Structure formats: C-alpha cells, structure tokens
Amino acid sequence: MEWPKWRPDRPFHRFRDEASPGPELYQAASQLLLESRSTVVLTGAGISTPSGIPDFRSPGSGLWEYVDPMDVASIWGFRSDPARFYRWIRPLAAKMQAAQPNPAHLALAQLEELGLVHTIVTQNIDDLHSQAGSQRVLHLHGQTQQAVCLECGLEQPAQELWETLLQDEDALPHCPECAGLLKPDVVLFGEALPPALLAEAQQAALSCDLMVVAGSSLEVMPAADLPLLAKRRGARLLILNLGQTLADSRADLVIREDLAISLPAIAALCAQALDQTS
Numbered sequence: 406m407e408w409p410k411w412r413p414d415r416p417f418h419r420f421r422d423e424a425s426p427g428p429e430l431y432q433a434a435s436q437l438l439l440e441s442r443s444t445v446v447l448t449g450a451g452i453s454t455p456s457g458i459p460d461f462r463s464p465g466s467g468l469w470e471y472v473d474p475m476d477v478a479s480i481w482g483f484r485s486d487p488a489r490f491y492r493w494i495r496p497l498a499a500k501m502q503a504a505q506p507n508p509a510h511l512a513l514a515q516l517e518e519l520g521l522v523h524t525i526v527t528q529n530i531d532d533l534h535s536q537a538g539s540q541r542v543l544h545l546h547g548q549t550q551q552a553v554c555l556e557c558g559l560e561q562p563a564q565e566l567w568e569t570l571l572q573d574e575d576a577l578p579h580c581p582e583c584a585g586l587l588k589p590d591v592v593l594f595g596e597a598l599p600p601a602l603l604a605e606a607q608q609a610a611l612s613c614d615l616m617v618v619a620g621s622s623l624e625v626m627p628a629a630d631l632p633l634l635a636k637r638r639g640a641r642l643l644i645l646n647l648g649q650t651l652a653d654s655r656a657d658l659v660i661r662e663d664l665a666i667s668l669p670a671i672a673a674l675c676a677q678a679l680d681q682t683s
C-alpha cells in the first residue's frame with residue numbers, strides 16, 4: 406500500500422489493520438524530534454518488557470494471580486505483613502536484577518546525547534534508563550535501586566537488600582542505623598507520589614514542545630495526565646506503543662510497534678540527519 410505523505414500540519418495515525426510501520430512514519434517521528442527544542446519522554450512498562458521485566462498490570466505476568474494487589478502491594482499490606490510483601494516481590498526483583506537495557510533504552514540515551522531528548526519521566530521502577538546511559542531521569546514511582554528505612558527515613562542503595570532477599574527466603578532487610586524495617590523506595594498503593602518530583606515532571610511537561618510517550622498505555626494517573634498537559638500548552642505529541650493508548654486521538658503521530666524496533670530506527674534517522682547537517 407501507499408503510505409500517506411507526512412504533513413506536519415496534519416496529524417495522521419497508523420491504524421491497527423496496517424501490518425507494520427513504513428519508513429515514512431519513522432522519518433516523520435525523527436522530524437518531530439529534530440524540530441523540537443525541548444523534548445520530554447514519558448516511559449512505561451512497554452519499554453522494559455523487551456528486557457524481560459513483566460508489565461505487572463498485565464494478566465499472565467504471574468504477579469497478581471494468587472494475591473490481591475491492593476492488599477499485598479499497598480503500604481498497609483507492607484506494614485502489616487512485610488514478609489508476605491517480600492515473598493511476592495522476590496520473583497520480580499530477580500528479573501530486575503538480571504535485566505539489561507534493550508535497544509529502546511539505548512536509543513533514548515543516544516537521543517539525549519544528540520541533544521534531542523532533555524528529560525525522561527518514567528513510570529518504571531527499574532533503573533534500565535540509567536544503565537543505558539540516560540542522565541536526566543525522573544522516577545515518578547520510585548526505584549528498586551534505593552531503599553528507605555520506615556523508622557528513621559534513612560535512604561540507602563538497595564543492592565544489599567536484594568542480594569540478601571534473593572539468597573534467603575525468610576530474610577527481612579533492616580536499617581544499619583536503627584534496625585528499622587527497610588522498604589524498597591517504590592510508590593506502593595495508598596502512597597502519594599513524591600510531590601517535588603511530580604511537580605518537576607509537570608513543569609517539564611508544561612515547558613516542552615514535544616512529548617514522546619514510549620511504552621505506556623496511559624492508564625495510571627497522574628503520569629497519564631502529563632501528555633495532555635503538554636498538549637494543552639501547544640506541544641506536539643508522539644506516541645510509540647505496541648497497543649492503543651488513551652491519548653491516541655490527541656497525538657500528532659502514533660506508531661504501534663515494539664519499542665525495541667521503533668526507537669532505534671528513529672534514533673538512527675536523527676543521527677543520520679544531524680551528521681548530514683553538521
């Protein structure tokens with residue numbers, strides 16, 4: 406089939422029945438990045454699934470089948486039965502410890518190095534963006550690489566916590582300072598997002614002129630609101646996601662493809678264009 410010609414003034418979308426994105430779509434996406442002076446990327450579970458980290462809201466991920474998430478992964482559930490929480494999170498933690506950044510993470514780091522991505526806001530609790538080399542990453546839902554003491558509030562790297570947990574099924578991690586219980590520094594159900602971090606992400610969304618959604622179906626608030634915030638301020642919106650998202654109809658361009666395929670293709674076109682113009 407013939408691909409429609411990209412016109413920046415007239416958004417078009419790739420629809421479900423089309424087999425795979427054509428080169429014109431990748432070209433159009435790279436054009437959006439090249440034309441933007443300030444780009445924010447919002448990433449979700451879809452960018453880490455190619456690294457073997459399950460989307461823990463997905464059926465079949467195995468994480469919710471025998472437990473009630475609102476119970477086990479809530480702050481109340483954690484406080485009332487931390488051992489149960491750690492038993493539940495152990496398989497996910499093992500996958501996160503073993504995971505490596507995939508081509509999508511690396512492409513975003515490359516785009517940042519090219520000066521085309523300025524901030525990454527992520528809903529993910531892994532640290533694959535940092536491992537890939539991205540410098541400015543806001544972890545809206547916290548990250549498993551940090552732990553916090555519930556008694557004295559001391560924050561510390563969580564490497565030892567996970568090593569202990571993965572070796573000893575019954576171990577519970579305790580604070581080296583006060584022996585209080587340690588909690589991975591991730592936002593559990595019933596906990597508010599850190600207000601300063603959320604404000605920083607909102608400010609980035611309000612002042613960007615391109616928002617890229619990468620691997621999020623935009624179902625979880627308040628992160629899901631960021632693209633619409635940007636859009637209302639006149640930013641363009643590029644959505645890269647395998648499935649549909651709740652903001653597709655508001656986007657300037659939607660590419661439904663595995664991110665480990667689409668992002669490297671787009672980054673390569675950007676690098677090529679900058680190389681030619683320099």
Ligand SMILES: [Zn+2]
Nearest residue numbers: 554557580583
């Ligand atoms: Zn402590």
